[in-house]
Amino acid sequence: MKKTKTEELLEILSGQPVIPVLKIERIADAVPLARALARGGLPAVEITLRTPDALDAIRLVVDEVPEAIVGAGTILTGKDFSNAASAGARFIVSPGTTQELLDAAARSDVPFLPGAVTPSEIMAVREEGYEVLKFFPAEQAGGSAFLKSLASPLSTVRFCPTGGITPDNANDYLSLPNVVCIGGSWVAPEAELAAGNWDAVERLAREAAALARKKR
Numbered sequence: 001m002k003k004t005k006t007e008e009l010l011e012i013l014s015g016q017p018v019i020p021v022l023k024i025e026r027i028a029d030a031v032p033l034a035r036a037l038a039r040g041g042l043p044a045v046e047i048t049l050r051t052p053d054a055l056d057a058i059r060l061v062v063d064e065v066p067e068a069i070v071g072a073g074t075i076l077t078g079k080d081f082s083n084a085a086s087a088g089a090r091f092i093v094s095p096g097t098t099q100e101l102l103d104a105a106a107r108s109d110v111p112f113l114p115g116a117v118t119p120s121e122i123m124a125v126r127e128e129g130y131e132v133l134k135f136f137p138a139e140q141a142g143g144s145a146f147l148k149s150l151a152s153p154l155s156t157v158r159f160c161p162t163g164g165i166t167p168d169n170a171n172d173y174l175s176l177p178n179v180v181c182i183g184g185s186w187v188a189p190e191a192e193l194a195a196g197n198w199d200a201v202e203r204l205a206r207e208a209a210a211l212a213r214k215k216r
């Protein structure tokens with residue numbers, strides 16, 4: 001039987017503890033970066049639409065790095081959604097949720113990870129059929145303590161928190177029952193990208209991939 005979009009999304013997100021959030025300034029970095037992350041054990045990545053070449057970067061990685069699972073992030077409009085889906089993104093991530101995005105997601109076969117923070121926002125998105133959500137900006141919005149408090153009243157909802165997460169606080173999130181994975185940019189630091197230091201990126205990815213969902 002064909003998987004539902006939620007099943008597809010959960011399969012991708014639960015495959016690794018950390019989803020790298022990538023801002024690709026130089027298109028030439030896209031392929032070696034995705035390869036280094038995959039070698040380190042993080043094949044699923046979120047390429048954000050925050051740079052002019054982001055859609056081209058998605059296309060390139062989809063074409064040239066078959067081991068990568070390419071998602072698109074910073075999706076703010078219905079047009080962004082359809083552009084990213086056409087570029088080959090396998091999942092679509094937004095920092096928040098709008099009706100326009102929900103409509104675009106409903107028309108598409110590509111799974112959507114919508115953002116929500118407050119109980120009311122989460123309940124509204126849940127009414128639309130979403131039970132796997134992005135929680136952004138995680139640290140600034142209340143961090144792991146906030147997420148933990150959502151687990152009992154909103155027990156069916158699970159999150160991928162991002163924003164301000166580092167190796168130092170990663171386990172605070174990964175140890176929560178309502179966290180599927182975390183997102184973060186620390187595995188692809190700008191300085192290492194600028195220097196083309198793919199071995200360093202691979203090392204960071206390997207460390208991130210080894211983060212365990214251990215209990216506190």
Ligand SMILES: O=C(O)C(=O)C[C@H](O)[C@H](O)COP(=O)(O)O
Pocket residue numbers: 021048073074075093094095136162163164165183184185186
């Ligand atoms: O662009 C998006 O779609 C976002 O929601 C933002 C990113 O997830 C965070 O910017 C990552 O946060 P840092 O790891 O603190 O850099």
